[in-house]
Amino acid sequence: MDMPEILKATQAYLQNLSEIDDKDSIEVPPTLIQGIGDAATEAKAELESIESQINDLNSNISSQFNDLQKIPYRLQSVFIHRGYHNSGHYWIYIYDFAKEMWRKYNDGYVTEVKDLKEIFVQEPGDRPATPYFLxxxxxxxxxxxxxxxxxxxxxxxxxxTQDVEMEDYSRPAELETPVASYAPYVPEYGATQSYQNQECTSGEGWNNRTAAGHSW
Structure with missing residues (x-):
């Protein structure tokens, strides 16, 4: 029910109440019944006027670009962004007119678009990917x-490639020194020093524990 119908129904209900001949009946002022009827008539006229304006606007919109349809244009690329105004991820869809197919160029990957909803239907979510340049x-x-x-x-x-003749050079005798190996010194059991209770200071008298900012 629209507003005029609701007002008309209200007017009829009040009219029936006023016509009941009973000691428990409710007295309804005649001016109230008449006022509701007038409001229903005005609301109906206003609603019809609005509907007429809507029809005129729709007609104008549908014929707005009739003169501009002589030179058709085709959508060739869609730039997509997901993220915020100062950051996010970008990719692009490009249409191949020769093969009549869309491709998705995303960083180093190029894939064929199988479902056009991927491009032309907005995905759900709080931060959906949106086109920002066509x-x-x-x-x-x-x-x-x-x-x-x-x-x-x-x-x-x-x-x-060029072949290079390899020659054998003998190493000078004075450079041929044996390689010495040394076993690391391992102190005997019980001779290991503990630094937990010692004050280690540098040559300038700084306490290394304090300078390092931690306890040893």
Missing amino acids: VFVRDELREQLVDSVCRNPVEEAPKE
Whole structure:
């Protein structure tokens, strides 16, 4: 029920109450019944006026770009951002007109878009990915103006190698010194010194424990 219908129903209910001939009946002022009826009539007229304005606006919107449809444009790229205004992640969708397919370029990965909802339907969540830049190209010039981003890696030709004659050089005798090995000194059991209760100071008299900021 809209507002005029609600007011009309209220007016009818009050009218029935006023016509009941009973000692427990409620007295309804006639001016109240008349006022509600007038309000219902005004609300109905206002609602009809609003509906007429809405129809006119919809008609104007649908024909707003009739004169601009002679030169069609096609959507070619969609830049996507997820995150905040000062940070986040970016990627791009690019349409391949030759193969009639969308590709997703995300960092070092290029994948084919199987479901167009990935591009044109907003994903749920608190921070959904949103388009922030769109690229359109004139339809009749798309083959001359744009092309798909692709990689054509060129393999480098193997470098020419040269054979080098190896000669045997004897090492001078004076450089041939034996390598000495020394076993680390391990103090006997019970001779290990403990630094927990000693005051270790440097040559300038600083207490190393205090300077280091911790206890040993």
